[in-house]
Amino acid sequence: MTLSHDVAGDGPTIVLLHSTVCDRRMWDPQLPALTSAGYRVVRCDLRGFGDSPMPDRPYNNADDVADLLDELGVEQAAFVGASGGGRVAIEFAARMPQRTTALALLCTAVADHEPSERLRAFGDQEDALLEAGDVAGATELNVTAWVGPFADDATRDLVRRMQRHAFEVQLAPQEEEHGSVKHDVDLAAVTAPVLLVSGEHDFADFHDIAVRLNKQFAGSRHVHLDWAGHLPSMERPEELNPMLVDFLRETVPAR
Template sequence: MTIAHDVAGDGYPVVLVHSTVCDRRMWDPQVPALSDAGHLVVRCDLRGYGETPAPDRPYDNARDVLDLLDLLAVEKVALVGSSGGGRVALELAARWPHRVRALALLCTALAGHEPSDELRSFGEREDALLEAGDIDRATDLNVTTWLGPYADDATRAKVRQMQRHAFEVQLAATEEQPPIRVDTDPARITATSLVVSGAHDMSDFRTIATYLAGTVPAARHVELDWAGHLPSLERPDVVNTLLTDFLSAPGE
């Protein structure tokens, strides 16, 4: 199955992988900025998000993205991943390092990370609400948790729409399917990397960013003092500049 995607612009390819709170629409503010900067911009919906159906068998997100690149005849890319999409981008860059030239990770998750009490408590509250059939409150919990103080009402409404849609798609699936877990070593990544964290995000994601900055070769860590977990939506102009500068730097 080919995951849903769209393509804009022309130039060196950049692939955008969404947070698992959202879908590919989260990148609406980035697509014109990156295409105007001279990039072919590809964004996709992971399985169970946006326009991609929920999986009906065990699945491999990183392989799905790689298969999309092969379909588009794109050999080497810059990857930008947010949160759970960052975990997918990390895995792809570690498993197939020759395919990734640059890697930007926004408040990324990390396979194998031991969750803090705060993150575990969030997951338990979300699970309880979904088991009770209260999709509205589960959606509101995510919006409140993951957006920082500078997100405006329109952004909160957009995240609410994307998260609710994901819940509806995933809960309608006849059987929950687990992702295939592949052990990967971030030290295998050869791409020049930018790791971004938000000062208003959960401590887990700042800890992950610090770890990756010390583990991934040629990685640089930037913490945004205004940001929550979804900075590309909270202050898109600032993140657009950060990304276009990173992708246009020598060696990128």
């Protein structure tokens, strides 16, 4: 299955990988900034999000992204990943470093992180609501947890719609359940330059992840935003976009 996707602009390829609270629509505020800066932008929906259905066979997100790039004739790309999308970008960069030109990781997750008590409590509460059939309650829980205090109502509403849709797709009866295929990820194999962004109003886990990765990735840079929650690219794109474009121009100059 090919991931649902869209492509815009010309120049070096930038792949945008969404948070697992969202889908590729989360990147609407970045699309004009990146294309006008001289980049070709690929946005995709991971399986079970947006317009990509649940998998019909065992799958791996990083392999799905590699297959999509093969289909588009893209040999190398830079990645901008948010949260769970960052985790996918890290795996791609570790397993396929020759295809990865840069990584911008926004409040990224990472495969080997042990969640804090607060993050585990969130997960337990979400599970309880979904098991009780309260999809609306689980959706509101996610909006409250992940959207920062300075986001506007339109941003909250979009996150609400994206999360609700993801729940509906993922909870729909399936003929057969297919899990993801896990690969060992060696962070030392990542060779691309890395920008790490964390937010003051996010779960502390994601600041801790950024601090740890900044020590592990050679030549990386960590920026902590005092205004941001978990989704800074949506909450204040006017502040996030210049930072993102500057990093890409330094590492993957547009032609």
